[in-house]
Amino acid sequence: MTRAVLSVGSNLGDRYAHLRTAVEGLGDSVVLVSGVYETPPWGDTEQPPYLNAVVLAVDPAPDHRVWLERVRSLESAAGRVRDPERRFGPRTLDVDVIAVWNDDGTPVTSADAELTLPHPRACERAFVLKPWLDLQPYAQLPGHGWVTDLLNAPGLTADANAMTPRPDLPLEFEG
Ligand SMILES: Nc1ncnc2c1ncn2[C@@H]1O[C@H](COP(=O)(O)OP(=O)(O)OP(=O)(O)O)[C@@H](O)[C@H]1O
Numbered sequence: 610m611t612r613a614v615l616s617v618g619s620n621l622g623d624r625y626a627h628l629r630t631a632v633e634g635l636g637d638s639v640v641l642v643s644g645v646y647e648t649p650p651w652g653d654t655e656q657p658p659y660l661n662a663v664v665l666a667v668d669p670a671p672d673h674r675v676w677l678e679r680v681r682s683l684e685s686a687a688g689r690v691r692d693p694e695r696r697f698g699p700r701t702l703d704v705d706v707i708a709v710w711n712d713d714g715t716p717v718t719s720a721d722a723e724l725t726l727p728h729p730r731a732c733e734r735a736f737v738l739k740p741w742l743d744l745q746p747y748a749q750l751p752g753h754g755w756v757t758d759l760l761n762a763p764g765l766t767a768d769a770n771a772m773t774p775r776p777d778l779p780l781e782f783e784g
């Protein structure tokens with residue numbers, strides 16, 4: 610069994626429906642789902658705002674690569690089309706594997722370009738760190754330390770302050 614922190618985001622079409630469908634698609638794997646935030650676009654600013662949330666999930670398979678298959682199938686189901694010209698461009702659904710832990714609590718590290726762990730840009734993204742911190746105040750991003758310290762670093766303060774909680778858009782979850 611492995612457990613994972615997943616980031617879900619959408620800024621095209623019915624953003625809320627895409628996030629709900631992603632959480633539903635994870636099914637019984639879901640342990641906890643954060644609240645939803647409206648977030649300014651990161652990395653490529655000429656696009657609409659995103660809805661973002663974080664999911665804690667478990668999978669019985671011992672191999673961490675199962676998470677890549679799962680996130681790819683969720684993105685395809687949402688009709689995700691990749692634009693090779695815009696790396697961080699708009700999308701119906703983005704699901705990133707932020708970090709994975711083995712059964713004994715050790716973090717999985719991977720330099721594989723297909724599934725790099727921890728996610729190499731997670732430490733720079735308030736839209737990942739803030740909802741994760743809401744769920745786990747003592748979270749640590751493997752190799753980077755406490756999530757609360759990363760989020761409070763000067764470079765991320767403005768991004769964190771620009772995030773708007775959307776309690777009107779709950780990601781209902783029957784745990
Ligand atoms: N930790 C990871 N989570 C998700 N995809 C990953 C990860 N590491 C590597 N990848 C690879 O990245 C490729 C591009 O993914 P994607 O198009 O979602 O990137 P992006 O969302 O534009 O950028 P970013 O990865 O910075 O969020 C995928 O085909 C996937 O194989």
Ligand SMILES: Nc1nc2c(c(=O)[nH]1)N=C(CO)CN2
Pocket residue numbers: 617618619648649650651652653659661696697698703736
């Ligand atoms: N706010 C926000 N910005 C992004 C997001 C995202 O999920 N939220 N995903 C991206 C894909 O890499 C690029 N930029």
